Amino acid sequence: MKIVKFGGSSLANGDQILKVIKIVKSDPARRVIVVSAPGKRFSGDRKITDLLLDLAQAVLNREDPQDIYDSIFQRYTQIAAFFQLDPEILTELKTHLFQITQASYPSDVFCQAALSAQGEYMSARLITAVFNQVGLKARMLTPMAIGMTVSKEARNAQILPASYAKIAQTKIADDEIIIFPGFFGITKDGLINTFSRGGSDITGAILARGLDADLYENFTDVDSIYAVNPKLVDNPAPIHEMTFSEMRELSYAGFAVFHDEAILPAIEGNIPINVKNTNHPEAAGTMIVPRARLTHKNKITGIASANHFQAIYIHRYLINRQVGFTASILKILADLNISYEHMPSGIDDITIIFDKKQLTGGRKEKLTQRIQEEIQPDALEWKNDYAIIMVVGEGLINRVGAMSDVVDPMRDAGVSLTMVNQGASEISIMLGVKPEDEAKAVRAIYDAHFENGHAKKED
Ligand SMILES: Nc1ncnc2c1ncn2[C@@H]1O[C@H](COP(=O)(O)OP(=O)(O)O)[C@@H](O)[C@H]1O
Ligand SMILES: N[C@@H](CC(=O)OP(=O)(O)O)C(=O)O
Numbered sequence: 287m288k289i290v291k292f293g294g295s296s297l298a299n300g301d302q303i304l305k306v307i308k309i310v311k312s313d314p315a316r317r318v319i320v321v322s323a324p325g326k327r328f329s330g331d332r333k334i335t336d337l338l339l340d341l342a343q344a345v346l347n348r349e350d351p352q353d354i355y356d357s358i359f360q361r362y363t364q365i366a367a368f369f370q371l372d373p374e375i376l377t378e379l380k381t382h383l384f385q386i387t388q389a390s391y392p393s394d395v396f397c398q399a400a401l402s403a404q405g406e407y408m409s410a411r412l413i414t415a416v417f418n419q420v421g422l423k424a425r426m427l428t429p430m431a432i433g434m435t436v437s438k439e440a441r442n443a444q445i446l447p448a449s450y451a452k453i454a455q456t457k458i459a460d461d462e463i464i465i466f467p468g469f470f471g472i473t474k475d476g477l478i479n480t481f482s483r484g485g486s487d488i489t490g491a492i493l494a495r496g497l498d499a500d501l502y503e504n505f506t507d508v509d510s511i512y513a514v515n516p517k518l519v520d521n522p523a524p525i526h527e528m529t530f531s532e533m534r535e536l537s538y539a540g541f542a543v544f545h546d547e548a549i550l551p552a553i554e555g556n557i558p559i560n561v562k563n564t565n566h567p568e569a570a571g572t573m574i575v576p577r578a579r580l581t582h583k584n585k586i587t588g589i590a591s592a593n594h595f596q597a598i599y600i601h602r603y604l605i606n607r608q609v610g611f612t613a614s615i616l617k618i619l620a621d622l623n624i625s626y627e628h629m630p631s632g633i634d635d636i637t638i639i640f641d642k643k644q645l646t647g648g649r650k651e652k653l654t655q656r657i658q659e660e661i662q663p664d665a666l667e668w669k670n671d672y673a674i675i676m677v678v679g680e681g682l683i684n685r686v687g688a689m690s691d692v693v694d695p696m697r698d699a700g701v702s703l704t705m706v707n708q709g710a711s712e713i714s715i716m717l718g719v720k721p722e723d724e725a726k727a728v729r730a731i732y733d734a735h736f737e738n739g740h741a742k743k744e745d
Pocket of ligand 2: 294
């Protein structure tokens with residue numbers, strides 16, 4: 287059995303949904319279909335999820351939400367009209383969404399979670415009706431129905447491991463196709479909670495593990511995952527095959543095509559992932575597989591970059607001699623409920639890199655104050671904008687010259703490095719650069735190792 291996830295770009299309008307129907311009909315193993323909310327139809331368009339977050343804000347601010355309702359339902363109405371569905375389904379969806387706006391929530395952020403999840407819920411309702419209309423026997427299931435319970439961290443949920451045994455009990459008849467809304471689960475207290483943005487990829491992976499699928503197909507709008515973000519380089523090299531670990535590092539550092547947290551369920555269930563294009567389904571796409579199944583190791587598989595970081599640099603002589611120094615910093619972070627991303631250190635220096643989202647609401651100021659008071663550094667400096675480049679490849683393991691392969695092109699391009707970290711992960715080299723150098727650095731490393739959409743021969 288295959289679990290198949292279609293992203294927002296694949297469900298953006300009637301024409302796209304026709305392609306989805308064709309894909310599902312062409313392979314009887316495609317039995318469980320995870321759907322996202324309708325995405326952008328053209329550049330500058332708005333995703334339904336973003337409109338729903340606007341709706342949540344209007345509800346919380348007690349503003350008139352009518353215009354936002356209209357924009358949301360215009361999209362669903364177009365899809366329903368395209369497939370000549372009974373208009374009654376739209377009346378039901380409108381009543382449903384209105385009820386969600388009227389419910390009471392323990393906090394504003396749970397109201398945002400509940401409303402933003404409705405893009406996927408309404409999509410699943412509509413796609414189920416569309417599939418039945420075109421002769422596919424479809425049944426909708428929900429996280430509530432199959433016991434997909436998630437943690438309480440609002441809008442950043444994680445699956446609770448006990449869910450898998452419940453999901454495994456799901457009964458699917460031989461002749462039916464299940465339609466399942468992505469992006470959200472249900473807490474033990476019965477609250478709707480979403481994964482982080484892009485989280486329908488996570489739902490697909492959870493179902494693939496829970497239902498012990500043979501393959502998790504993830505349909506999007508590109509022919510494959512490329513060695514570099516196609517928005518940065520024209521005609522980039524496609525990645526035909528890569529390992530779970532390579533994908534995890536690349537998606538963590540900016541390959542938005544696949545959510546980094548969707549890797550873990552696939553690893554746990556040992557389920558290969560195939561990223562494919564809804565607009566070009568005959569293309570083989572990218573296979574993401576366990577290391578043991580890799581047929582070819584690339585020296586460099588991909589180069590990713592992200593700039594949503596801030597870093598604090600702490601200098602204090604003889605850090606290396608001071609027992610418990612790092613523990614004192616970690617205690618301050620734990621007290622303030624701040625998680626960090628990376629912590630490269632030297633003999634007298636330590637840099638801690640954070641996701642900017644961790645430092646909002648006065649937490650950055652409190653952190654600075656406590657470090658000053660309790661650590662008493664000789665120097666403390668914030669780098670408010672910090673970009674990371676991640677160069678990833680199974681072939682980097684124990685390779686002589688790997689560092690110069692990465693650093694030399696950056697030197698030639700005149701990019702200065704603020705941090706280098708090799709060894710913490712054996713398959714990647716992480717580099718810190720100024721955000722204004724991010725794209726230049728990625729292109730320089732890419733151009734040194736790839737040309738005309740292929741890895742260079744000597745690689
Ligand atoms: N390395 C990469 N390879 C392919 N696509 C990438 C890469 N990095 C970023 N992307 C972007 O990811 C997009 C697909 O992801 P997303 O917008 O989440 O799709 P969907 O709507 O199918 O969920 C592509 O259109 C592309 O712009
Ligand atoms: N619709 C949600 C979840 C998601 O995964 O969407 P997509 O598959 O379009 O990236 C979001 O926009 O975050």
